[in-house]
Amino acid sequence: MQSITFISVAEKKKCQANSGESCFEGFDEQAGQVTKAFPTIQDVARVAKVSTATVSRALSYPERVSKETRRVVIDAIERTGYRVNQTARNLRRKQSGAIVVLVPNLGNPFFSKILSGIEATASREGLNVLIADTRQPQVSPRLIGEYLHANRADGLILLDGAIRPDLIPGAPDRRPPIVYCCEWNEDNDLPSVRFDNSGGAALAVRHLHGLGHRKIGHILGPGDNVLTREREQGVRSALGALGLEARSDWFFDGDFSLAAGARAAAHWLALEDRPTAIAAANDEMACGFISGLHRAGLSVPDDVSVVGFDDIDIAEQFIPALTTIRQPRSEIGESAATALIGRIRGGGSETSPEVKVLGAELIVRSSTRAA
Amino acid sequence: MQSITFISVAEKKKCQANSGESCFEGFDEQAGQVTKAFPTIQDVARVAKVSTATVSRALSYPERVSKETRRVVIDAIERTGYRVNQTARNLRRKQSGAIVVLVPNLGNPFFSKILSGIEATASREGLNVLIADTRQPQVSPRLIGEYLHANRADGLILLDGAIRPDLIPGAPDRRPPIVYCCEWNEDNDLPSVRFDNSGGAALAVRHLHGLGHRKIGHILGPGDNVLTREREQGVRSALGALGLEARSDWFFDGDFSLAAGARAAAHWLALEDRPTAIAAANDEMACGFISGLHRAGLSVPDDVSVVGFDDIDIAEQFIPALTTIRQPRSEIGESAATALIGRIRGGGSETSPEVKVLGAELIVRSSTRAA
DNA sequence: CTGAAAGCGCTTACAG
DNA sequence: CTGAAAGCGCTTACAG
Numbered sequence: 074m075q076s077i078t079f080i081s082v083a084e085k086k087k088c089q090a091n092s093g094e095s096c097f098e099g100f101d102e103q104a105g106q107v108t109k110a111f112p113t114i115q116d117v118a119r120v121a122k123v124s125t126a127t128v129s130r131a132l133s134y135p136e137r138v139s140k141e142t143r144r145v146v147i148d149a150i151e152r153t154g155y156r157v158n159q160t161a162r163n164l165r166r167k168q169s170g171a172i173v174v175l176v177p178n179l180g181n182p183f184f185s186k187i188l189s190g191i192e193a194t195a196s197r198e199g200l201n202v203l204i205a206d207t208r209q210p211q212v213s214p215r216l217i218g219e220y221l222h223a224n225r226a227d228g229l230i231l232l233d234g235a236i237r238p239d240l241i242p243g244a245p246d247r248r249p250p251i252v253y254c255c256e257w258n259e260d261n262d263l264p265s266v267r268f269d270n271s272g273g274a275a276l277a278v279r280h281l282h283g284l285g286h287r288k289i290g291h292i293l294g295p296g297d298n299v300l301t302r303e304r305e306q307g308v309r310s311a312l313g314a315l316g317l318e319a320r321s322d323w324f325f326d327g328d329f330s331l332a333a334g335a336r337a338a339a340h341w342l343a344l345e346d347r348p349t350a351i352a353a354a355n356d357e358m359a360c361g362f363i364s365g366l367h368r369a370g371l372s373v374p375d376d377v378s379v380v381g382f383d384d385i386d387i388a389e390q391f392i393p394a395l396t397t398i399r400q401p402r403s404e405i406g407e408s409a410a411t412a413l414i415g416r417i418r419g420g421g422s423e424t425s426p427e428v429k430v431l432g433a434e435l436i437v438r439s440s441t442r443a444a
Numbered sequence: 445m446q447s448i449t450f451i452s453v454a455e456k457k458k459c460q461a462n463s464g465e466s467c468f469e470g471f472d473e474q475a476g477q478v479t480k481a482f483p484t485i486q487d488v489a490r491v492a493k494v495s496t497a498t499v500s501r502a503l504s505y506p507e508r509v510s511k512e513t514r515r516v517v518i519d520a521i522e523r524t525g526y527r528v529n530q531t532a533r534n535l536r537r538k539q540s541g542a543i544v545v546l547v548p549n550l551g552n553p554f555f556s557k558i559l560s561g562i563e564a565t566a567s568r569e570g571l572n573v574l575i576a577d578t579r580q581p582q583v584s585p586r587l588i589g590e591y592l593h594a595n596r597a598d599g600l601i602l603l604d605g606a607i608r609p610d611l612i613p614g615a616p617d618r619r620p621p622i623v624y625c626c627e628w629n630e631d632n633d634l635p636s637v638r639f640d641n642s643g644g645a646a647l648a649v650r651h652l653h654g655l656g657h658r659k660i661g662h663i664l665g666p667g668d669n670v671l672t673r674e675r676e677q678g679v680r681s682a683l684g685a686l687g688l689e690a691r692s693d694w695f696f697d698g699d700f701s702l703a704a705g706a707r708a709a710a711h712w713l714a715l716e717d718r719p720t721a722i723a724a725a726n727d728e729m730a731c732g733f734i735s736g737l738h739r740a741g742l743s744v745p746d747d748v749s750v751v752g753f754d755d756i757d758i759a760e761q762f763i764p765a766l767t768t769i770r771q772p773r774s775e776i777g778e779s780a781a782t783a784l785i786g787r788i789r790g791g792g793s794e795t796s797p798e799v800k801v802l803g804a805e806l807i808v809r810s811s812t813r814a815a
Numbered sequence: 816c817t818g819a820a821a822g823c824g825c826t827t828a829c830a831g
Numbered sequence: 832c833t834g835a836a837a838g839c840g841c842t843t844a845c846a847g
Contacts (some may be wrong), residue, residue, distance in 0.1 A: 077617045081545065089824095113839095113840055114841060114842095115840080115841095123818085124817070124818045124819075125818090125840090125841075125842090126818060126819080126820095126842075127816085127817060127818075129841065129842055129843085130816090130817085130842090130843090133842080137816075138816065138817080139816060139817090142816080142817085157840090157841080158839090158840050158841070160531055160533075160534045160535045160540065160839085160840080160841090161535050161823090161839070161840035161842090162533045162840080162842075163531045163840090163841090164529075164532050164535050164823050164824065164825085164840080164841075164842095165822080165840080165841045165842045165843085166823085166841085166842070166843095167823070169531065170575070179556060179557075179559050179563055180556055180560040180719055180774065181556060182553025182556045182757065184556065185550060185551055185553045185555065185556045186550075186551045188550050188575070189549075189550035189551040189577060190821070192550055192575060192576065192577050193577065196576060196577070199577075201574050202574065202575055202576070203542070203575075204559070204563060204573050204574075204575055205563065205567060205572075206560060206564065206567070207572070208565050240576065246818080250837085270522035281471045298845075305827050317781075317838040321843055331757075357761075360758070360761050361761055363763070364761045364763060364765075367763050370664050371647050377756070386553065387731070387758040387762075389702070389727075389831095390702045390731050390732055390734060390735045391758075391762070391763075392734070392762070392763045394735075403551065404842065415716075450843060484823095484824055484825085485824065485825060485826095486824080486825095488842065493836075494833080494834085494835045495833070496826090496832085496834090497822090497826075497833075497835080498824075498833060498834075500825065500826055501827090501832090501833085502816085503824090504826080508832075508833095509833080510833090511834065513832080513833085528824090528825080529823090529824050529825070530825095531823085531824080531825090532823070532824035532825040532826090532839090533824080533825055533826075534825090535823090535825075535826095535840050535841085536824080536825045536826045536827085536838080537825085537826070537827095537839085538839070625819075637841095665831080669837060754843095797840050
């Protein structure tokens with residue numbers, strides 16, 4: 074357990090320069106190890122008695138050094154406890170080793186599984202995940218430009234369709250790869266991974282039709298959202314294909330919130346001629362609608378059938394358990410990360426299609442029943 | 445709109461070396477601007493006709509340069525579109541400009557508001573937020589060591605009490621600041637920000653007692669969790685203080701999941717002598733318990749009163765709306781980030797107390813009623 | 816297969 | 832108040 078520490082004059086001088094840092098190099102004779110808080114590639118080279126170039130090569134291109142050298146270097150790395158300094162590597166390689174995810178609202182649990190999928194894929198590929206909430210005032214163009222230009226990110230995943238990187242000033246050719254996930258923006262043709270929103274909405278309508286419902290309403294999402302438009306369009310076209318009426322007073326305004334669902338319930342209650350079934354543009358509004366009816370003494374599915382959209386965690390345990398359209402949230406995160414990483418590594422767009430659509434699935438539970 | 449581009453031989457040579465990069469410098473005569481994809485501090489210095497040191501100072505210590513110089517430099521920065529390269533700055537300053545948040549399960553929506561609070565505070569302070577899911581196999585000690593040693597992070601927020609940085613090999617004195625958030629680990633005394641778990645649990649019990657309940661049960665969280673222990677202890681001591689019995693068959697095992705709540709409901713149903721009220725260690729289990737009873741044809745609060753813990757989003761819209769203990773999730777995230785940043789900047793621990801406890805609040809809704 | 820050397824873009828004592 | 836120069840830790844053509 075005894076150890077003798079040698080500090081050379083040169084080392085000492087360095088240490089004093091870096092004031093405030095406990096900087097020293099020790100040589101533990103018994104274990105034969107160099108013990109240093111943050112050994113550098115220089116330390117490894119010294120211990121291995123090779124050049125730093127060789128250590129670097131052994132690390133990045135093991136096949137380019139001899140077997141023997143590789144062994145010696147690996148040994149030295151272990152003895153010193155060396156870890157590559159990513160900042161230095163990144164500066165040299167002009168990369169950042171990170172991708173950034175721009176989320177419209179980090180507080181919204183809908184994004185947690187997507188983030189989880191992104192993170193799992195990125196971390197498997199050795200990339201870090203930076204997150205930023207686009208609602209933060211300082212994010213708007215400042216941070217995005219920062220990320221894009223300040224070598225902060227090798228790529229960008231946008232969960233917010235309202236963000237338009239094509240409008241950011243600066244050379245678009247030098248811009249790192251960008252992939253939209255879930256949402257997208259119709260004003261540009263950046264690659265995107267999305268759910269089949271209109272197909273999912275059609276699934277909901279056909280399910281209700283199959284149960285005998287002929288009067289079907291819809292609660293819309295926020296007006297400025299692509300998902301809102303796609304889901305509404307899916308409902309309308311399915312209705313049309315089935316020869317059913319799309320009555321405008323059966324299309325309730327909403328904004329994806331629980332409260333909007335409750336408001337829709339109030340409107341539904343006020344109707345003369347009520348739809349017998351509702352396809353909501355998301356689960357929160359479906360739950361809000363059900364709660365609203367419950368407070369008014371009515372019950373789902375006895376008085377009206379309700380289908381949600383998203384299959385959020387609570388859908389299954391809600392009372393009644395919610396029939397809904399499941400979207401593979403973790404998978405879309407993985408898929409977006411994979412597409413982005415392909416572009417970062419491959420450079421071209423040939424690694425994956427420009428738009429990838431993930432299928433949605435109907436989950437039948439207890440909030441729908443025969444008319 | 446016309447622009448003439450000069451490319452010097454030296455520039456050209458550089459460009460060819462950096463193959464694959466569209467590297468050139470142009471001088472737009474009309475606007476009098478240097479247009480370059482990523483202008484460096486050198487370009488700014490050239491345009492401003494000062495040294496790079498002066499540009500750097502004007503940026504980091506504006507008070508150390510003359511007013512006139514400052515003006516010239518700012519002007520040059522604007523004309524070139526310069527943005528600091530964080531990677532280079534970080535290498536030089538031996539910092540990373542980022543904090544990392546280690547989350548036990550990114551897919552769990554409980555963490556989204558906390559993350560949101562952390563991100564808001566960090567981004568206000570100009571720090572990036574890196575996230576990693578500790579369930580990822582490659583995270584365990586590898587990535588943590590990476591973050592700590594590879595200059596990846598200036599500080600660490602641990603949302604997972606199972607992570608024990610004190611066990612990571614390497615010099616603890618060179619370790620960047622670490623703050624636990626929500627959870628903590630009793631085997632070390634790292635600073636932490638936490639909710640008043642036992643106080644919150646006691647609040648729930650006293651509320652039930654106030655409604656006349658004398659037979660009160662508890663659904664526990666997972667066995668190896670500090671929060672589980674704290675909340676159970678809060679229930680037990682409140683029960684004791686009120687002179688009520690803590691019957692072991694009224695303490696149901698759980699794991700914070702909806703399914704565990706449903707299982708507790710089955711156990712409750714099988715009981716000879718049933719508690720008339722249940723304090724669950726979290727909202728998911730409370731909801732699962734209510735669902736379980738609902739399926740068995742019983743109803744809350746008619747047959748049993750239930751209090752949750754956490755006040756997750758759905759609590760308010762659940763049927764019945766859940767009485768619960770609210771914890772300021774966004775606030776705890778802000779608080780943890782503030783504590784961490786204080787330590788990063790201040791160096792010492794004097795910036796904030798070692799343990800900060802945030803009060804919990806009782807939210808009375810419809811899942812509890814008089815016995 | 817290996818090493819010497821230049822350089823990524825910035826910051827910061829040091830000297831004036 | 833300002834500039835010349837060293838250096839953060841790494842990588843990579845280049846030459847051997």
